[in-house]
Amino acid sequence: MVKYIIQRFLMMIVTILIIATLTFFLMHAIPGSPLDSDRTTNPAIQENLEKFYKLDQPLSSQYVSYLKSIITFDFGPSIKKPNETVNSLISRGFPISFELGMVTILVAVISGVILGTLAALRHNGVVDYLAMTFAVVGISLPNFILATLVIKVFAGELGWFPAATWQSPMHMVLPTLALATGPMAIIARLTRASMLEVLTQDYIKMAKAKGLKPWKIIIRYALRNAMMPVVTIMGTMLASILTGTFVIEKIFAIPGMGKYFVESINNRDYPVIMGTTVFYSTFLVVMLFLVDIVYGILDPRIKLHKKEGDAS
């Protein structure tokens, strides 16, 4: 186990390094510079600015100092936002994005699993058809469309929830709804399919033959086995939800990290692009690692370390 974790950790470092390198060179391949602007600036000032941000140095030495900044996790000041460092942007924006992302994941997983399980238990019944219709709609609708829709209905027409900004739990409802529906629909469909398969297994029949209570059979015997495919897609789903927050944050005027991320690309704000990308990829890689660990806990057949030579 320890060996596995060390192995994974080393691989994580390599992965992050590759992402960081790709980001760096792609970023510099985009024409333009952070110091371009509509107004003409004094060439002397321009030169001084370039010197200050080390943009006058050759790309290779910029790359080296960039790698240094990754290791120390200090990306320096933002070019476009005076008085802000990349770290301060992240520490201000990320908790909000993280909160939104986690609430979304939680809502999506819990409601998706319940919906999928109900659909499987009432296979070909009314509940099944309703749940699956809902799931198809949920998968087909992009979250930004859903976002405008829920704002119009729940904030505009009904006035139940505030339409935008991030202040109280009430403010969280609409963005979470917009963001969670898609993943929830995917999880519901996946749970249903996998549950239907598990329910036909002999060990379910055997649990019934033991005279166990029905809810116990579903939770202990069926659900745990049916969760494997759901856990598998959790990793990539985390990625899509966290990137999905960029759009949703924009629509709901949430001061999360997404705003800075998108803005930084438009502005060629090099330190911010690099800082946020490295930060996000690190976060995702760690999350994927956690998913793998959960996988091993759920299914004892999956070994996280090398074989010990057990039977079969």
Next chain:
Amino acid sequence: MTSKVNYDEQQLQNLSTKVGKKMLEVQDLHVTFKTYGGEVHAVRGVTFDLYEGETLAIVGESGCGKSVTSNAIMGLIPQPPGKISNGRIFFKGKDLTKLNKNALRKVQGVDISMIFQDPMTALNPTLTVGEQLTDGLRTHKSISKIEANKKAIEILNLVGIPNPEERLKQYPHQFSGGMRQRIVIAIALICEPLLLIADEPTTALDVTIQAQILELFEEIQEKTGVSIILITHDLGVVAKIADRIAVMYAGKIIEIGMKREIFYNPTHPYTKGLLNSVPRLDLLEEELEPIEGTPPDLFAPPKGCAFAARCPFAMEVCDYVQPETTYLTTSHYTDCWLQDERAKGLFSE
């Protein structure tokens, strides 16, 4: 060895000394399944009794309704699409078909338990063997975890699993096929059932392991006095451990009798056909005789005897009228027109 001798009186006596009272009475059981193609009449009037401490084998080819019969006793017929459309199953005087789900659960796993065919799929891969052994026990009996574990170790010892204390903490994938089947048997035995239904318990196992498992059954029966219903298509298994044999064909029991009566004095042409299609070590030259044809379509069961179309001795009456039960001895009876008084002498073998 003299065949064609009726051991009935002697055997019945043996039966009543070895076994006690009637514990299970299945009367005219009918099970149907609704499918897109129509209604399948899987079990069409099965009647048999089971005594305490005996082993009854139900044999027959695939699709003859033997598993459905055992599932019906176990209350495992999925409803819908399945339905017990007629008949009664008395277990210790209680009609199981009339019990509600909660009452049925108190019988399932406690008084009647079941062993499944494939030990590779019958165990939940995500729970330890110990958890799977004890959860039935803890559902039905108010018993502490420590007590339950003690009982589990005891039962693993009984089914012949070495180091039970260690093994309890392991997962099914850490066991071999034969060991898994022993665990499945242990799970079935842990609540000390009166009746054990074994649905093809050796089919998925290697031949050497099969023999071990069959010996285990005999040993368990000796120690606990449990009655066993053994569902199988393997006549070798039957010859080894059964006391009585019921032969099923197309949803009906067509012949039932003591093991010797069925093996040495089979009367129904289907039973004879089954026995002839088993390879024998003592008759090397003889070729195996297959039973020609296929079983009837149970979407539309035939009006007369279901075997008539494949039967080399079929008479006109067989196509139109269901044969009645003929009692050959007190323990041996068959549903075949050939045994009718009026048909005697038509075919002299």
